Amino acid sequence: MPFFQIDGEPVEYEPGEKVLSAVLRSGKIIPHYCYHPGMSVVATCRMCLVDVIDMGNGRPAPKLQTACSLDAMEGMKVETLNQKVEEGQKLVNEFLLVNHPLDCPVCDQSGECILQDYSFKYGSGKSEMDYSKRVNGWRDIGTFVAMERNRCIQCSRCDRFTREITGTNEFGMFNRGHELTLDTYADRPMTNKFQGNMADICPVGAITEKEFRFKRRVWKLKKNYSICTGCSSGCNVTIEHDRNEVFRLKPHENQNVNKWWLCDEGRLTYRMMNERKTRIPRPLGRVEGNLEGVSWEEAYGAIVKRVKELKPFPHEVLALTDTRASNEELFLLQKLLKEGFSSDNIFCPLPKWGQSESDFFINTLITTDKTPNRAGALALKIKGDEKNAKLKKVIEGELKVVFILGNPFEAESEIKEIIKRTQLVVHLGVFHNSWGEIADVVLPGQYYSEKEGTYTNKHQRVQSTEIAIQALRRTRPEWQILAELLQSLGQTSCFDSVPQVFAAMVQEAKAFSGVSFDEIGSLGIELKNKTKDTGMKVLVKQA
Amino acid sequence: MAEETLVLFKNIRNPKYDKSLAGYKRSGGFKSLKKVFGMKPEEVVQEVKESGLRGRGGAGFPTGLKWSFMAKGTGKPSYLIANADESEPGTCKDRELMLKDPHLFLEGLMISSYAIGCHHAYVYVRGEFFPAIKTLNAAVGELYADGLLGTNPLGSGFKLDITIHTGAGAYICGEESALLDSLEGKRGQPRVKPPFPAVSGFNGCPTSVNNVETLACIPFILSDGGAEAFKSFGPQNNSGTHLVSLSGHVNCPGVYELRMDVSMKDIIYDIGGGIRDGKKLKGVIPGGSSSPVMKADEVDVLYNFDDLAKIGTMLGSAAMMVFDEGTDIVKLLHRITRFYAHESCGQCTPCREGTHWSSQIIQDFLRGNGSDEKLKRLYRVGGNMLGTTLCALGDAAAMPIQSFVNKFPEEFRKYYATL
Numbered sequence: 001m002p003f004f005q006i007d008g009e010p011v012e013y014e015p016g017e018k019v020l021s022a023v024l025r026s027g028k029i030i031p032h033y034c035y036h037p038g039m040s041v042v043a044t045c046r047m048c049l050v051d052v053i054d055m056g057n058g059r060p061a062p063k064l065q066t067a068c069s070l071d072a073m074e075g076m077k078v079e080t081l082n083q084k085v086e087e088g089q090k091l092v093n094e095f096l097l098v099n100h101p102l103d104c105p106v107c108d109q110s111g112e113c114i115l116q117d118y119s120f121k122y123g124s125g126k127s128e129m130d131y132s133k134r135v136n137g138w139r140d141i142g143t144f145v146a147m148e149r150n151r152c153i154q155c156s157r158c159d160r161f162t163r164e165i166t167g168t169n170e171f172g173m174f175n176r177g178h179e180l181t182l183d184t185y186a187d188r189p190m191t192n193k194f195q196g197n198m199a200d201i202c203p204v205g206a207i208t209e210k211e212f213r214f215k216r217r218v219w220k221l222k223k224n225y226s227i228c229t230g231c232s233s234g235c236n237v238t239i240e241h242d243r244n245e246v247f248r249l250k251p252h253e254n255q256n257v258n259k260w261w262l263c264d265e266g267r268l269t270y271r272m273m274n275e276r277k278t279r280i281p282r283p284l285g286r287v288e289g290n291l292e293g294v295s296w297e298e299a300y301g302a303i304v305k306r307v308k309e310l311k312p313f314p315h316e317v318l319a320l321t322d323t324r325a326s327n328e329e330l331f332l333l334q335k336l337l338k339e340g341f342s343s344d345n346i347f348c349p350l351p352k353w354g355q356s357e358s359d360f361f362i363n364t365l366i367t368t369d370k371t372p373n374r375a376g377a378l379a380l381k382i383k384g385d386e387k388n389a390k391l392k393k394v395i396e397g398e399l400k401v402v403f404i405l406g407n408p409f410e411a412e413s414e415i416k417e418i419i420k421r422t423q424l425v426v427h428l429g430v431f432h433n434s435w436g437e438i439a440d441v442v443l444p445g446q447y448y449s450e451k452e453g454t455y456t457n458k459h460q461r462v463q464s465t466e467i468a469i470q471a472l473r474r475t476r477p478e479w480q481i482l483a484e485l486l487q488s489l490g491q492t493s494c495f496d497s498v499p500q501v502f503a504a505m506v507q508e509a510k511a512f513s514g515v516s517f518d519e520i521g522s523l524g525i526e527l528k529n530k531t532k533d534t535g536m537k538v539l540v541k542q543a
Numbered sequence: 544m545a546e547e548t549l550v551l552f553k554n555i556r557n558p559k560y561d562k563s564l565a566g567y568k569r570s571g572g573f574k575s576l577k578k579v580f581g582m583k584p585e586e587v588v589q590e591v592k593e594s595g596l597r598g599r600g601g602a603g604f605p606t607g608l609k610w611s612f613m614a615k616g617t618g619k620p621s622y623l624i625a626n627a628d629e630s631e632p633g634t635c636k637d638r639e640l641m642l643k644d645p646h647l648f649l650e651g652l653m654i655s656s657y658a659i660g661c662h663h664a665y666v667y668v669r670g671e672f673f674p675a676i677k678t679l680n681a682a683v684g685e686l687y688a689d690g691l692l693g694t695n696p697l698g699s700g701f702k703l704d705i706t707i708h709t710g711a712g713a714y715i716c717g718e719e720s721a722l723l724d725s726l727e728g729k730r731g732q733p734r735v736k737p738p739f740p741a742v743s744g745f746n747g748c749p750t751s752v753n754n755v756e757t758l759a760c761i762p763f764i765l766s767d768g769g770a771e772a773f774k775s776f777g778p779q780n781n782s783g784t785h786l787v788s789l790s791g792h793v794n795c796p797g798v799y800e801l802r803m804d805v806s807m808k809d810i811i812y813d814i815g816g817g818i819r820d821g822k823k824l825k826g827v828i829p830g831g832s833s834s835p836v837m838k839a840d841e842v843d844v845l846y847n848f849d850d851l852a853k854i855g856t857m858l859g860s861a862a863m864m865v866f867d868e869g870t871d872i873v874k875l876l877h878r879i880t881r882f883y884a885h886e887s888c889g890q891c892t893p894c895r896e897g898t899h900w901s902s903q904i905i906q907d908f909l910r911g912n913g914s915d916e917k918l919k920r921l922y923r924v925g926g927n928m929l930g931t932t933l934c935a936l937g938d939a940a941a942m943p944i945q946s947f948v949n950k951f952p953e954e955f956r957k958y959y960a961t962l
């Protein structure tokens with residue numbers, strides 16, 4: 001690849017690339033506001049000024065250039081640290097603060113505001129503006145975000161977002177000159193499903209998420225990599241939390257999955273992470289018809305005892321799972337049936353799902369499959385079909401032991417009715433649901449923000465989650481519960497970490513062969529042996 | 544004794560001239576077009592290059608060269624857009640041409656379209672020019688009726704349509720890329736360059752945007768021996784006659800057609816008939832309100848691109864604004880600065896904030912709140928817009944501020960110094 005020099009160091013670029021883009025990719029920094037790698041270049045904030053001392057032809061550029069719109073050229077020499085550049089940055093920042101309210105103490109962006117950071121780093125520290133500032137006021141611009149127009153620095157990222165990313169054209173520029181404001185057209189609040197991204201890309205506190213406003217100062221938030229489990233796209237996120245409470249999900253860039261974006265519905269899934277009321281707080285066992293709190297040992301003991309009494313044949317054992325469980329959990333459940341009962345009666349719901357085809361990438365992010373791991377279940381060959389016909393056939397015969405993981409077939413009362421009659425129903429779950437009502441033993445699992453795990457998204461990319469917050473004291477991650485059940489039932493396999501389970505899965509499940517846990521990293525890795533038919537149908541093309 | 548040289552105004556200066564198509568033809572119109580249809584387009588461009596014609600819109604870029612930059616073989620149509628959004632304060636020459644001799648300009652537009660292979664030309668007229676819009680529409684109607692527009696004019700096999708498009712009255716839409724955005728139906732604001740319009744202009748196609756007066760020069764240049772004659776009308780690199788919009792405190796303001804080797808002094812005292820009411824000259828804004836101001840003792844200079852550039856100012860759109868000793872410089876600068884604050888499109892930071900802030904500072908002086916410190920600040924804020932903005936409007940706003948403060952500092956001090 002050709003290269004140019006920046007402050008004496010070589011930077012590679014792709015032909016046709018702009019200087020700023022190449023520099024940012026190389027990990028170096030040139031301050032900028034209006035440039036966003038996902039949108040067109042407008043070169044209007046003028047913050048990315050650089051001094052071109054050699055344009056590649058031996059001659060310097062006559063004046064400072066904006067790096068975001070400057071074509072990279074072989075042999076070019078660019079300086080970003082000299083006095084001329086510093087003065088340029090200082091003057092641009094001064095202009096940006098001339099009409100900025102400087103209300104950082106009450107602004108949610110404070111702490112992650114680019115204007116604040118740059119003013120500190122490149123600004124002059126004093127203002128010579130002594131007239132009253134421009135006042136535009138607050139606007140309710142959308143269902144998910146609100147706008148404090150006084151703070152806006154007119155970088156037009158939001159304007160380009162609805163034009164180029166969602167194609168909804170709901171947002172635009174109004175008036176001219178120093179009265180230029182950004183607002184929705186015809187005073188109508190925006191309705192696109194991706195408004196939260198506008199809060200992310202707004203470099204200042206002009207657009208903020210309603211959901212997060214005034215909740216927490218951002219520097220208190222701790223961040224963990226994870227994925228959004230709101231649908232089968234598996235968008236990469238950071239879970240941002242403080243004192244064991246989650247405050248928001250933010251997209252985490254992954255060019256192979258969600259690029260820079262996240263949908264609003266996905267953002268709201270953070271609420272479930274803080275849900276306490278409907279959580280199963282401790283193991284429960286049925287004592288004289290009522291579910292009562294028991295210890296883990298009592299629960300496992302009771303299960304083993306019943307299994308020994310019932311001595312079920314393989315076809316009398318059944319496991320049902322939803323596709324929200326992680327790869328490891330599905331794998332261990334399968335193992336439990338196979339090694340504990342020589343059975344392969346494991347089913348999950350597999351309705352058809354759809355994804356819209358669209359000229360705008362972002363629209364393809366939302367799928368109708370609202371579970372994160374359907375592809376994982378398919379890879380592990382967990383049974384199921386669109387109409388649940390195979391499952392219905394199995395439950396026609398006699399059943400003695402049933403394991404339920406999560407909340408599968410929640411709307412299928414017919415299936416539930418039949419399973420209710422079974423002698424032993426063990427339910428592993430995070431929240432109270434109707435399966436708990438018919439279970440004999442309920443084992444409390446953990447929500448995905450509280451445990452490790454890997455999930456396989458719609459493109460059959462395996463991605464992992466980190467432990468973000470601490471789980472309730474008497475719950476255990478499902479993979480651990482399943483491993484302990486295996487042991488209690490006398491099996492020798494012993495797992496005490498997710499990577500260990502993953503390694504076993506790679507050995508035993510063909511679809512996962514050739515993948516290692518370490519390779520997953522923060523960006524995931526695609527399966528090498530892909531399932532051909534994932535049950536996807538393309539929905540009508542969106543405008 | 545300076546006098547007019549009539550090329551563009553040949554018809555207009557004739558009191559009996561009839562500006563209809565028939566009248567224009569009677570006075571020799573469309574001969575050049577006919578001749579051009581017998582030439583190759585490249586030859587036409589070459590001829591224009593040789594004439595040394597430089598754009599009359601303000602930047603003074605060689606027209607032939609501009610055309611030769613047009614991307615070829617892209618498979619996309621080429622466009623020619625006449626920039627008739629004349630709005631630089633003090634400039635009123637294009638309006639004269641459109642109003643009083645529309646066919647001269649249209650013939651130029653047609654020849655130029657042929658030269659660059661454009662089959663649909665647009666005239667982007669400033670929205671407030673109601674009479675000119677009417678005249679142009681009528682003239683285009685006549686051309687269609689006569690068969691000079693549409694398919695196969697004069698049996699040439701060429702095809703050309705012309706659309707008159709009216710702007711909505713924004714100064715910034717005179718900037719060529721903002722004009723294109725506006726013409727495309729978008730908010731008119733300058734684009735990032737590159738790509739230049741010659742590569743990706745109107746609807747992403749190769750486009751040339753030319754000023755009305757520039758296009759009006761074309762029929763003469765393409766007439767027999769025209770290019771040579773045109774070149775002879777001024778010093779080297781400053782070819783041809785140009786229209787000077789003379790305004791301000793002179794006895795005879797107006798639009799005059801002059802060679803490029805006439806001095807400013809002659810223009811003011813001879814052509815313009817001297818300063819009004821026998822007063823003394825204080826200064827001149829030489830080329831539209833954005834050009835750096837000149838003091839009275841600087842006016843003994845030839846009025847053309849290069850000679851003005853040599854003394855640190857510019858010809859711009861050749862709009863000369865003359866002011867006498869009674870003029871309040873601070874008020875004048877305030878007016879100019881307010882204009883740019885009002886007309887800034889606002890997308891880029893230094894111009895959006897700087898134009899408004901500097902006009903606030905000048906207002907402070909007018910209210911008696913000036914100080915040495917504020918004068919320095921005004922100079923600094925103005926300078927900070929210079930060369931840091933996306934389009935030339937930032938520079939246009941900065942140059943008057945800096946030159947006024949440089950050349951007339953005592954005028955600002957008058958407002959706050961304790962006597």
Ligand code: SF4
Nearest residue numbers: 152153155156158202
């Ligand atoms: S609201 Fe934010 S993103 Fe939009 S222009 Fe203003 S500062 Fe930029």
Ligand code: SF4
Nearest residue numbers: 888889891894932934
């Ligand atoms: S310099 Fe002024 S007019 Fe030109 S693009 Fe920037 S803000 Fe708009």
Ligand code: FES
Nearest residue numbers: 032043045046068
């Ligand atoms: S990032 Fe280059 S001008 Fe804004």
